[in-house]
Amino acid sequence: MGTEPGPGAQAAYRLRFRTCWLWLVGVPDTCLSMGLELYLDLLSASCRAVYIFARKNNIPFDFQFVDLLKGHHHSKEYIKINPLKKVPSLKDGKFVLSESVAILFYLCRKYSTPSHWYPPDLHTRARVDEFMAWQHTAIQMPMSRILWIKMLIPMITGEEVPDEKVEQMLAEVKNSMQLFEEKFLQDKMFIAGDHISLADVVALVEMMQPMGGNYNVFLNSSKIAEWRMRVELAIGPSLFGEAHDRLMRLAEWDSSTLDPMVKERICELLQKFK
Amino acid sequence: MTTVSRTPSGHACVDPGEHLKPEFLKVNPLGKVPALRDGDFLLAESVAILLYLSRKYQTAPYWYPPDLQARARVDEYLAWQHTAIQLPATNVYLCKSLLPHFSGQPVDTVRLDRLLGKLKPALQHLDQEVLAAKPFLATEQVSLADLMAFTELMQPTAVGCDLFRDWPRLAAWRARVEAALGPELVQDAHKLVLQPRDPRDAQQDPRLAQELVHRLQERLS
Numbered sequence: 001m002g003t004e005p006g007p008g009a010q011a012a013y014r015l016r017f018r019t020c021w022l023w024l025v026g027v028p029d030t031c032l033s034m035g036l037e038l039y040l041d042l043l044s045a046s047c048r049a050v051y052i053f054a055r056k057n058n059i060p061f062d063f064q065f066v067d068l069l070k071g072h073h074h075s076k077e078y079i080k081i082n083p084l085k086k087v088p089s090l091k092d093g094k095f096v097l098s099e100s101v102a103i104l105f106y107l108c109r110k111y112s113t114p115s116h117w118y119p120p121d122l123h124t125r126a127r128v129d130e131f132m133a134w135q136h137t138a139i140q141m142p143m144s145r146i147l148w149i150k151m152l153i154p155m156i157t158g159e160e161v162p163d164e165k166v167e168q169m170l171a172e173v174k175n176s177m178q179l180f181e182e183k184f185l186q187d188k189m190f191i192a193g194d195h196i197s198l199a200d201v202v203a204l205v206e207m208m209q210p211m212g213g214n215y216n217v218f219l220n221s222s223k224i225a226e227w228r229m230r231v232e233l234a235i236g237p238s239l240f241g242e243a244h245d246r247l248m249r250l251a252e253w254d255s256s257t258l259d260p261m262v263k264e265r266i267c268e269l270l271q272k273f274k
Numbered sequence: 275m276t277t278v279s280r281t282p283s284g285h286a287c288v289d290p291g292e293h294l295k296p297e298f299l300k301v302n303p304l305g306k307v308p309a310l311r312d313g314d315f316l317l318a319e320s321v322a323i324l325l326y327l328s329r330k331y332q333t334a335p336y337w338y339p340p341d342l343q344a345r346a347r348v349d350e351y352l353a354w355q356h357t358a359i360q361l362p363a364t365n366v367y368l369c370k371s372l373l374p375h376f377s378g379q380p381v382d383t384v385r386l387d388r389l390l391g392k393l394k395p396a397l398q399h400l401d402q403e404v405l406a407a408k409p410f411l412a413t414e415q416v417s418l419a420d421l422m423a424f425t426e427l428m429q430p431t432a433v434g435c436d437l438f439r440d441w442p443r444l445a446a447w448r449a450r451v452e453a454a455l456g457p458e459l460v461q462d463a464h465k466l467v468l469q470p471r472d473p474r475d476a477q478q479d480p481r482l483a484q485e486l487v488h489r490l491q492e493r494l495s
Contacts, residue, residue, distance in 0.1 A: 137356055
């Protein structure tokens with residue numbers, strides 16, 4: 001626990017790419033460190049979206065692991081990359097970019113990925129934009145909170161969050177899932193229509209977050225459960241599973257290894273819920 | 275000198291509480307403003323609407339620059355601002371203006387200070403990191419990022435919580451954006467939020483007022 005998922009697979013992927021590149025053009029290995037770097041911890045839903053999208057589209061990158069559980073996002077080295085101390089970050093030569101939605105759009109454009117990911121049609125694109133805007137507060141925030149209150153806070157502080165607060169947050173999530181189904185999914189195969197787009201990837205990885213705390217938001221709606229299967233299939237079950245491995249094994253984490261400063265901050269966070 | 279893009283526009287006013295009623299929910303089931311209706315096409319979310327308008331009406335490129343990295347900077351701000359700026363700034367506004375208006379109670383200053391505190395790190399970031407490097411939030415020219423930021427920060431400011439007071443670079447940026455947009459347009463857009471509320475308006479529909487107070491209390495707790 002505490003290592004990036006599939007480190008062997010990651011290293012092999014980079015090695016394969018480097019070997020090909022070297023073989024083709026005889027470029028020294030040192031030049032490759034100027035390639036695309038993605039600073040990630042797959043415990044974070046936003047990181048998973050970026051990871052899945054880059055891997056699915058065979059976009060070559062260096063996986064720079066920023067271990068959130070060890071507080072590496074607060075390290076001096078990482079603050080130089082992103083002073084906001086958040087993951088994911090992208091580094092492309094000298095260009096540094098934060099915010100998963102911005103990173104996804106950047107990758108789409110730079111690597112000319114298939115158009116269904118971010119459809120060019122005015123109205124369809126607007127649907128994707130609409131979801132990408134709405135999800136920050138309506139999906140990502142509440143889903144992440146569930147993981148905190150059900151798993152991380154009790155695990156780290158040894159205390160439970162008051163029932164009333166838990167109920168309030170679960171109700172918020174339920175409401176969001178209902179709105180998602182009624183407004184964004186409706187009777188379509190995917191959010192934008194017949195094909196998977198960035199919106200579906202972002203939606204699903206965020207809805208997976210409570211799974212890390214053994215809370216399943218997909219149980220109440222067969223429509224959403226079916227959409228979930230479709231999205232996983234389109235992404236590829238093996239890639240999807242690999243991306244979620246660290247999250248699903250969160251319960252195994254030895255929280256005594258947590259940096260004391262980070263632990264203190266989390267204890268302060270608990271106070272806000274009381 | 276930048277000019278504000280002119281698009282054919284017709285706008286419909288939405289009064290407080292109207293966004294909860296069935297007629298409006300047909301336009302936007304999320305029960306929020308703004309919402310756009312273009313023929314049969316309905317669209318919610320201000321960021322999505324701005325992107326739609328800039329594409330459909332092919333507005334001047336500086337709003338949403340075509341250059342890969344410049345565009346990424348605008349996207350980065352537009353994504354970040356939802357939770358860093360829009361949510362906390364709206365909460366400040368609700369606490370300072372809307373809740374007292376509908377409840378008839380004075381402003382809860384303890385709560386207001388707490389809410390202002392949540393906004394502080396973001397304002398500090400903009401003032402001391404972002405604007406230290408360039409004149410506008412994303413690029414060297416005004417963009418959709420500045421437009422969103424300007425209106426979100428003006429909201430609480432217009433009702434007496436001056437968010438620019440402690441941040442000189444942010445204040446200078448505000449003046450630049452106002453100049454770029456045109457002072458008359460800015461004044462016109464903020465007319466409603468700048469004028470003091472008539473306490474009698476709140477009691478026109480006491481049941482609705484109660485409902486709104488309940489929702490606001492929950493949201494701001």
